[in-house]
Amino acid sequence: MITATKEVVMYKTREEALRIQKLKTAARVRKYNKTHPEERKAQKKIDAERAKARYYLRRIKFLELKGGKCVYCGYSRNQRALSFHHLHSKDYDVSAMMSLREDAILKELEKCVILCLNCHKEVHFPHGLK
Numbered sequence: 001m002i003t004a005t006k007e008v009v010m011y012k013t014r015e016e017a018l019r020i021q022k023l024k025t026a027a028r029v030r031k032y033n034k035t036h037p038e039e040r041k042a043q044k045k046i047d048a049e050r051a052k053a054r055y056y057l058r059r060i061k062f063l064e065l066k067g068g069k070c071v072y073c074g075y076s077r078n079q080r081a082l083s084f085h086h087l088h089s090k091d092y093d094v095s096a097m098m099s100l101r102e103d104a105i106l107k108e109l110e111k112c113v114i115l116c117l118n119c120h121k122e123v124h125f126p127h128g129l130k
């Protein structure tokens with residue numbers, strides 16, 4: 001609940017004040033983005049590239065931590081052709097966890113080995129069927 005007099009706005013709680021401050025900031029950002037579309041577009045591209053780089057750097061780090069090569073055939077030439085294979089129970093897809101905390105990823109990695117994509121498919125589809 002807000003009570004406003006001419007220029008003085010009083011908020012009932014600190015949380016409410018913070019929420020409204022956040023809304024004002026978001027509105028300013030939206031307004032700025034609307035009046036500077038090219039800048040916004042360029043920033044979005046930079047953000048996406050940064051996110052992609054961060055994803056692959058983390059993925060490479062965890063692949064290397066698990067030996068960096070396929071445990072069946074030894075393949076290691078292209079990291080994109082390597083995958084995390086769960087030996088027993090699977091809680092999460094490791095590659096989908098790259099934005100999460102490291103300890104959560106390491107916990108999931110304990111259940112995994114590295115396989116190349118060919119060996120991974122052979123493990124999951126031994127008879128070539130669905």
Ligand SMILES: [Zn+2]
Nearest residue numbers: 070073116119
């Ligand atoms: Zn392999």
